[in-house]
Every structure is written in C-alpha cells, then in structure tokens.
Amino acid sequence: xxxxxxxxxxxxxxxxxxxxxxxxxxxxxxxxxxxxxxxxxxxxxxxxxxxxxxxxxxxxxxxxxxxxxxxxxxxxxxxxxxxxxxxxxxxxxxxxxxxxxxxxxxxxxxxxxxxxxxxxxxxxxxxxxxxxxxxxxxxxxxxxxxxxxxxxxxxxxxxxxxxxxxxxxxxxxxxxxxxxxxxxxxxxxxxxxxxxxxxxxxxxxxxxxxxxxxxxxxxxxxxxxxxxxxxxxxxxxxxxxxxxxxxxxxxxxxxxxxxxxxxxxxxxxxxxxxxxxxxxxxxxx
Amino acid sequence: xxxxxxxxxxxxxxxxxxxxxxxxxxxxxxxxxxxxxxxxxxxxxxxxxxxxxxxxxxxxxxxxxxxxxxxxxxxxxxxxxxxxxxxxxxxxxxxxxxxxxxxxxxxxxxxxxxxxxxxxxxxxxxxxxxxxxxxxxxxxxxxxxxxxxxxxxxxxxxxxxxxxxxxxxxxxxxxxxxxxxxxxxxxxxxxxxxxxxxxxxxxxxxxxxxxxxxxxxxxxxxxxxxxxxxxxxxxxxxxxxxxxxxxxxxxxxxxxxxxxxxxxxxxxxxxxxxxxxxxxxxxxx
Numbered sequence: 001x002x003x004x005x006x007x008x009x010x011x012x013x014x015x016x017x018x019x020x021x022x023x024x025x026x027x028x029x030x031x032x033x034x035x036x037x038x039x040x041x042x043x044x045x046x047x048x049x050x051x052x053x054x055x056x057x058x059x060x061x062x063x064x065x066x067x068x069x070x071x072x073x074x075x076x077x078x079x080x081x082x083x084x085x086x087x088x089x090x091x092x093x094x095x096x097x098x099x100x101x102x103x104x105x106x107x108x109x110x111x112x113x114x115x116x117x118x119x120x121x122x123x124x125x126x127x128x129x130x131x132x133x134x135x136x137x138x139x140x141x142x143x144x145x146x147x148x149x150x151x152x153x154x155x156x157x158x159x160x161x162x163x164x165x166x167x168x169x170x171x172x173x174x175x176x177x178x179x180x181x182x183x184x185x186x187x188x189x190x191x192x193x194x195x196x197x198x199x200x201x202x203x204x205x206x207x208x209x210x211x212x213x214x215x216x217x218x219x220x221x222x223x224x225x226x227x228x229x230x231x232x233x234x235x236x237x238x239x240x241x242x243x244x245x246x247x248x249x250x251x252x253x254x255x256x257x258x259x260x261x262x263x264x265x266x267x268x269x270x271x272x273x274x275x276x277x278x279x280x281x282x283x284x285x
Numbered sequence: 286x287x288x289x290x291x292x293x294x295x296x297x298x299x300x301x302x303x304x305x306x307x308x309x310x311x312x313x314x315x316x317x318x319x320x321x322x323x324x325x326x327x328x329x330x331x332x333x334x335x336x337x338x339x340x341x342x343x344x345x346x347x348x349x350x351x352x353x354x355x356x357x358x359x360x361x362x363x364x365x366x367x368x369x370x371x372x373x374x375x376x377x378x379x380x381x382x383x384x385x386x387x388x389x390x391x392x393x394x395x396x397x398x399x400x401x402x403x404x405x406x407x408x409x410x411x412x413x414x415x416x417x418x419x420x421x422x423x424x425x426x427x428x429x430x431x432x433x434x435x436x437x438x439x440x441x442x443x444x445x446x447x448x449x450x451x452x453x454x455x456x457x458x459x460x461x462x463x464x465x466x467x468x469x470x471x472x473x474x475x476x477x478x479x480x481x482x483x484x485x486x487x488x489x490x491x492x493x494x495x496x497x498x499x500x501x502x503x504x505x506x507x508x509x510x511x512x513x514x515x516x517x518x519x520x521x522x523x524x525x526x527x528x529x530x531x532x533x534x535x536x537x538x539x540x541x542x543x544x545x546x547x548x549x550x551x552x553x554x555x556x557x558x559x560x561x562x563x564x565x566x567x568x569x570x
Contacts, residue, residue, distance in 0.1 A: 126498075126500050128500075146498075185492050189489050189499045192488065193489075195539070198557065199542070199561065201562070201568070202560045205561075205566075206473075206534075208470060209470045209473060213471065214474045217479070218474045220505040220506070220509070221482055221505070222478070223502070225564070226566070228558075229555045229556075229559045229562065230555060233551055233558060244543055247539055247543050250481075254480070261522070261525055261529060264525075266522065269514075269517075270518050272483065272487075277486070279487040279490020279491065280490065280511055283494050
C-alpha cells in the first residue's frame with residue numbers, strides 16, 4: 001500500500017540530515033519543489049548551491065503555508081517551538097514530521113497542541129555522522145538505515161502512511177515505536193553511552209596519558225565523545241527522565257563493581273563482565 | 286647500542302601474545318630454541334604445530350633452568366606466582382619479563398623478592414585483539430605497536446637492555462615507564478573504559494533494545510565489553526587502587542552531569558561535553 005509522496009516538501013533546518021533528505025528526494029525525482037528554512041543564511045545558500053533545496057522561505061510558518069509535507073530537521077530542543085509556528089500557519093492539510101533523537105517531549109507537545117487526528121508524526125532517522133552542515137549532505141545518507149516512526153493512538157493514519165513512505169522512499173527501513181518506549185531505550189543505547197564516554201574521555205585527559213598509552217579500545221570507546229556538545233546537550237535536555245534513570249542504573253552497576261573489587265570477589269567480577277558481554281550480544285543479535 | 290638477543294628463550298603461557306612472540310622470533314631467526322610452558326596440553330600442542338615453540342618444559346622452573354631469557358605471558362593474576370617458581374630455579378643469569386597489562390603489583394613483588402640488581406624487568410606490550418589462543422598467533426602481532434617497559438632504580442641495566450631489544454626486535458616501539466606511573470594512567474585509558482563499557486552494555490541489554498535501536502556509536506563504544514571476562518577480572522584485581530580511584534572520578538563526573546541535567550543548565554552541559562571532547566583530543570593528539 002504505497003502512498004504517493006507529496007510534491008511540495010518543506011525542510012526546516014538544512015544541516016546534514018535536512019540537506020541529505022532534500023538531496024535524496026531530488027535524486028529520486030520524488031518532490032517537485034523543496035523549500036528550505038533556516039536561521040543561518042550561509043547554510044541556506046550552501047543548501048541551494050548543492051541542490052538540496054529549490055527555494056527558501058522566510059519562516060517555518062511561511063514554508064508550512066506552501067508545503068504539503070514539512071520536515072523539522074532542527075536541533076532537538078527547537079522542534080516544539082517550530083511546531084508551534086507551523087501549526088499557527090493554518091494549513092490544515094499539512095503533514096509534518098521531525099528528525100530528533102528524542103520523541104517523548106516532542107510527541108507529547110504535538111499531541112496536546114495539534115488538532116486530532118494528528119498530522120504531525122514523530123520520526124527518528126538513525127543516520128548521521130561526525131560531519132555536519134549542508135556541505136556534507138549526501139543523497140545516500142539514509143540508505144540501509146533504520147527510521148523509528150511514532151506509533152500513537154491519536155495519529156491521522158494517512159499522515160502516518162505519508163511519513164513512513166517518505167523515509168522508505170529514501171532507502172530507510174521504518175520501525176514503529178511508541179514515544180514512551182522510544183526514549184527509555186534510546187537513553188540506554190545512545191544518550192547514556194555518549195555521557196559516559198565523555199566522562200571517561202575527560203578523566204583520561206586529566207591522567208597525563210598520551211597516545212603512547214592508548215590502544216584501539218580507548219579510541220573506539222570514546223569516539224562518540226568527539227561529537228558536537230550542543231547537539232548532545234539538547235538531546236539530553238529533551239530526555240531528562242529516562243537519562244537520569246539510566247544514570248542511576250549506571251551508578252548502581254559501578255558501585256557494585258567497586259565493592260566486588262574491594263572484596264576481591266573474582267567469581268562475581270567474572271559475572272559482571274560476562275553480563276556486559278551478554279547484554280551487548282543481546283542488543284546486537 | 287644493540288644488545289645481542291639470547292639464544293634460548295622460554296615462553297610461559299602460549300596464548301595469543303606468547304605464541305605470537307615465539308613466531309616473531311622464529312620468523313626473524315632470533316632464537317635458536319624456544320621453550321614453551323603451559324597448563325593446557327592442547328595449547329602447547331598447537332603452539333608446537335604452528336611453530337611458535339620448539340620444545341615443551343614441564344614447569345616454569347624447568348624452563349628457567351634451560352633458558353637465557355624467560356617471558357611470562359600468562360594472565361596477569363598468575364605472573365607473581367610464576368616469578369616465584371622461576372626465581373627458585375637457581376639460574377642466576379636468567380633475564381625475565383612479562384606481558385601483563387598492569388605493572389605495579391608485579392614489579393613491586395619482583396623488587397621485594399628478586400636479588401638486586403634485578404633481572405626481572407616488567408613489560409606491557411600494547412598488542413592483542415579479540416581472538417585469543419596460540420592458533421591465532423601471528424609473527425607480525427607486535428609490529429608497529431608500543432611496548433611499555435619498566436623503568437626502576439633497582440634494575441640490572443644489561444637485563445633491561447635485553448628486554449628492550451626483545452620488543453624492538455619484533456617490531457615494537459619501546460616506551461619507558463615507572464610502574465607507579467603506568468597503572469594510574471592505564472586505569473584511565475584502558476581498565477576504566479572496559480568496566481564502564483561493560484556496565485553500559487549490561488544496562489542496554491536490560492532495556493528491551495534490539496539492533497534496530499542502535500547505531501555505530503553504541504557498537505563502537507561497547508566493543509570492548511565483548512572481551513574475555515577472566516582477562517579483565519585479573520587486570521582489575523591487579524590494579525585495584527588506581528581503578529577504584531578512577532571509578533570515584535567517574536562517579537563524581539556523572540553526579541555532576543545529573544545535577545546539571547536536573548537544573549537544565551545548558552551552558553554547563555555544553556561544557557561537560559566539551560571537556561570530554563578536549564580530553565579525548567589531548568590523549569590522542
């Protein structure tokens with residue numbers, strides 16, 4: 001049951017994710033007009049130059065008035081404010097989605113402010129990379145990735161089908177997820193790992209270590225600590241409850257480990273590491 | 286000032302590191318006889334088959350009686366017991382080293398039991414991998430790696446020169462380090478990362494996450510959680526003091542982060558992630 005994709009697509013925020021989406025739609029001939037919105041003129045100019053967008057609108061509301069489908073590709077903390085502007089534009093047929101790494105805050109806000117059946121459907125495409133900005137946009141960014149798409153009782157089924165079709169059309173596999181299920185899981189598979197890797201990297205930085213003292217283990221384990229602070233600050237601020245809970249779990253695990261180490265309990269130290277190995281395999285199998 | 290390498294080398298423990306050392310020496314024609322010692326007959330048979338050792342001795346003491354240079358390549362927790370046996374063999378000319386990832390406990394034990402000037406010199410070749418056992422031994426394992434070699438006042442300079450020459454001859458770069466400097470640094474660049482990655486992997490395993498919810502960040506960050514529990518248990522048990530201190534530092538960092546998150550302090554959350562990024566760059570630069 002393939003849904004025809006709307007012709008006029010607005011992309012608010014033309015960073016790596018937004019620009020890559022525009023390029024992917026253009027490369028496949030899937031949108032006749034892509035309207036970009038952004039705070040920085042330089043980014044919009046670049047997005048136009050690389051062909052990720054066809055035109056620029058002065059505001060999310062202006063873009064919403066012209067578009068059939070609007071994608072909010074701003075940092076996570078700005079999504080709800082953009083949605084408020086978009087909603088105020090009065091385009092009742094507009095379908096909207098986002099690309100933020102957290103879903104509970106955003107989807108709850110949309111559920112309480114958009115009219116039902118809701119035509120904003122949250123998305124979390126699991127794509128990206130160390131590079132950012134429209135100049136690094138790639139039409140194949142979403143190919144072979146997973147896009148988590150909101151599943152909620154108040155959604156308009158047609159809008160949801162269009163959003164699923166959007167991601168599938170650029171090569172992603174859509175997986176349905178409830179926002180209240182999404183955020184606690186992502187806290188533990190993504191947000192907590194970032195926080196913890198950052199803590200470890202800071203501690204190593206203070207230890208007097210040089211590259212002569214590190215192997216690939218440290219390099220791989222802390223790679224995500226080399227991400228953009230403002231992105232992770234926003235993600236963490238929009239997933240506070242689940243992240244704080246996962247930090248409490250970490251605290252408990254590490255205190256348990258320290259107690260076993262003090263006691264010299266070899267068997268239970270084995271079990272500690274074994275449980276980590278099993279946890280990783282369970283997630284990745 | 287190249288030191289001639291001894292002809293008769295004993296390797297106690299023919300796992301990945303021990304077997305690779307034997308293969309590397311044989312491939313370069315650097316030892317006329319390599320004597321293997323091990324607890325498991327199957328491993329010794331494999332080491333003989335792949336050509337990592339030429340003969341088998343029944344005990345570390347027996348090997349020490351026949352050898353000029355003895356390398357203890359057992360798990361970290363067994364090194365001091367092997368050194369006690371070796372010392373009892375009465376070969377006063379014997380030079381010995383090890384390959385353990387922790388140095389304080391082992392070198393302190395040697396300093397208090399071996400006669401001065403000490404001919405046991407601790408080593409920590411930073412090589413290895415996910416595979417283990419003599420069947421995965423490779424003559425090029427040490428090429429391009431760093432080997433940290435003990436620097437202490439009571440060492441016999443000739444013995445130390447031979448041990449340095451051993452590692453350089455198989456392609457490693459020798460870096461001198463005091464044991465009391467080695468362990469606190471390695472706690473933070475290697476042992477703490479393993480413990481923390483293991484905790485995160487266990488927590489993710491309990492979260493209901495599947496591979497659909499993880500990206501490369503999680504995969505890379507927890508890769509070291511897929512190591513052998515018994516190896517990391519031993520490493521942690523032989524580096525208790527520094528590891529407990531680094532766990533306390535982690536605890537402090539994570540509690541600080543949680544407080545900033547509760548307060549919604551965006552600027553300081555930025556600074557938290559920025560410090561992680563800087564720490565990583567400082568270590569790896």
